[in-house]
Amino acid sequence: MTRLKPHSQARYLLCSDLDRTLIPNGPQAESPGARERLRALVEHHAICVVYVTGRNRALVEQAVAQFDLPWPDAVIGDVGTRIWSTFDQRWTTWSQWDELIRRNWTEQVRERAGAHAESVGALQRQPEECQTAYKLSYFCPARALAETAARLKSAFAADALPAAIIASLDETTDQGLIDILPDKATKRGAIEMVMGAWGFAHWATVCAGDSGNDLPFLTSALQAVLVANATESVREQALSMAQAQGQIDNLYLARGGPGGMNGNYAAGVIEGFAHYVPEARDWLE
Numbered sequence: 229m230t231r232l233k234p235h236s237q238a239r240y241l242l243c244s245d246l247d248r249t250l251i252p253n254g255p256q257a258e259s260p261g262a263r264e265r266l267r268a269l270v271e272h273h274a275i276c277v278v279y280v281t282g283r284n285r286a287l288v289e290q291a292v293a294q295f296d297l298p299w300p301d302a303v304i305g306d307v308g309t310r311i312w313s314t315f316d317q318r319w320t321t322w323s324q325w326d327e328l329i330r331r332n333w334t335e336q337v338r339e340r341a342g343a344h345a346e347s348v349g350a351l352q353r354q355p356e357e358c359q360t361a362y363k364l365s366y367f368c369p370a371r372a373l374a375e376t377a378a379r380l381k382s383a384f385a386a387d388a389l390p391a392a393i394i395a396s397l398d399e400t401t402d403q404g405l406i407d408i409l410p411d412k413a414t415k416r417g418a419i420e421m422v423m424g425a426w427g428f429a430h431w432a433t434v435c436a437g438d439s440g441n442d443l444p445f446l447t448s449a450l451q452a453v454l455v456a457n458a459t460e461s462v463r464e465q466a467l468s469m470a471q472a473q474g475q476i477d478n479l480y481l482a483r484g485g486p487g488g489m490n491g492n493y494a495a496g497v498i499e500g501f502a503h504y505v506p507e508a509r510d511w512l513e
């Protein structure tokens with residue numbers, strides 16, 4: 229089912245990660261007033277806002293309230309396995325996304341993926357509220373993260389399992405996380421579904437993120453911004469992945485400067501948005 233976009237005058241779509249991208253919950257300082265400026269930008273200029281996050285519905289609602297973020301028009305949650313329209317404060321699941329991602333994802337696939345995860349040793353299952361029909365979530369010691377993800381990947385390949393592995397590191401707690409998802413359930417695929425359903429072209433869409441699990445959409449053909457508080461290693465990976473895919477022109481590294489802001493978190497999102505949308509530069513003066 230195609231859904232109308234929330235406000236017909238919206239000309240741009242902003243898709244942003246939450247933790248350490250819009251939410252200033254990392255070690256670096258946030259520029260004073262950065263979130264207020266972001267709110268003014270999206271409210272006064274009718275930009276559709278989509279949050280793209282590992283958080284579930286309850287944790288998104290909590291973050292919006294706690295950090296006074298703009299209410300979104302849609303949420304891509306649970307690491308890309310759910311899309312909801314959220315405008316008018318109503319949460320409506322996109323059943324067309326569910327249908328697409330569950331095509332190869334049978335109960336048997338889920339069970340076999342879980343059995344592989346149990347057998348690699350380093351993984352500890354996250355609490356039940358973190359598990360969904362489309363997502364198996366584990367904690368992993370940070371030092372074992374890369375090796376465990378690689379071992380799981382080859383086990384899935386040997387078994388021809390249509391499942392994806394998303395490994396990420398919570399830099400604030402140094403906690404490694406591994407999510408096992410249907411292979412079609414990527415954040416990038418979900419963003420493209422929203423663009424298509426709401427009629428936003430490539431040039432009218434800007435995506436923002438900060439960490440390893442954002443890299444697939446940050447280094448794709450989508451116009452993307454990496455906020456300045458990203459770690460040096462993520463910045464290097466982003467550059468080399470974008471280069472390898474011929475997408476270096478679609479990756480902007482926020483560095484601070486415009487409007488006297490430092491490029492971290494919301495300031496970086498605004499800076500990147502203005503890089504791709506020249507008229508936003510005037511709005512921000």
Ligand SMILES: [Mg+2]
Pocket residue numbers: 245246247248249437438439
């Ligand atoms: Mg993040």
